[in-house]
């Protein structure tokens with residue numbers, strides 16, 4: 001559905017996106033992660049044709065993102081990171097305007113989406129709070145039936161209840177078969193709805209994680225003051241890695257935990273804890289805070 005080939009963007013001499021090769025299949029829900037300035041919004045703006053690439057190409061549904069913007073826009077519902085709407089218009093008028101210009105827009109659906117987000121659309125945009133304007137942007141983007149949703153930080157400025165509702169709505173869009181590409185700094189949101197996460201650093205895609213595989217991984221930590229005995233042959237493919245620092249041991253496991261726990265239960269260890277490995281651990285491999293990297 002979405003293919004980029006060596007997609008590159010330079011702002012002057014500054015390389016904001018560096019030869020990105022990304023493929024997102026129809027029906028996927030893919031999170032794009034990375035710290036401020038990693039190049040996520042640049043990637044999204046290139047996909048929408050709002051920026052021209054310095055090098056490389058991008059296509060969505062076979063349409064070229066630079067040369068066939070109209071074709072791409074008919075397939076995509078896009079929520080920009082900085083929602084800017086017409087201050088003088090009332091919420092309802094803005095919804096109607098966008099429902100009418102998007103080939104897959106629908107006025108009734110956009111009123112219903114705004115209602116679900118508890119947004120007062122009789123209010124003038126200029127008098128809306130930041131969160132209300134975000135809700136208006138979401139009501140526009142979530143109410144088309146375009147086969148692809150591209151959302152740049154959709155839950156920014158929203159209170160926790162609305163955040164949860166928006167994540168539910170995006171999850172529903174994915175379940176109904178639409179392809180979703182979403183960028184967020186809230187890792188739990190990506191874990192909740194995505195099947196895949198791409199991690200970016202300084203304009204590069206540095207990691208591509210299947211989240212269903214990740215859900216089957218655990219970190220088992222315990223104290224053991226001897227060298228760990230060799231792993232039984234039958235468990236070798238269940239153990240992805242072992243870290244031992246003095247008496248503190250962490251075993252990373254894949255798949256069913258029971259057999260590994262059975263083996264560990266035979267050892268004279270203490271303080272055993274098992275926790276599911278999350279996206280946080282993967283993200284921190286690339287972006288752990290300085291203080292934690294030094295530790």
Ligand SMILES: Nc1ncnc2c1ncn2[C@@H]1O[C@H](COP(=O)(O)OP(=O)(O)OP(=O)(O)O)[C@@H](O)[C@H]1O
Nearest residue numbers: 011014016034035036037038039040041042043081
């Ligand atoms: N118009 C521009 N001119 C010059 N540099 C720019 C421009 N737009 C973005 N940049 C730079 O490109 C880099 C990537 O910016 P981008 O907005 O894509 O990051 P991001 O990953 O979306 O960040 P955030 O999480 O803060 O939204 C940053 O260093 C930014 O300063």
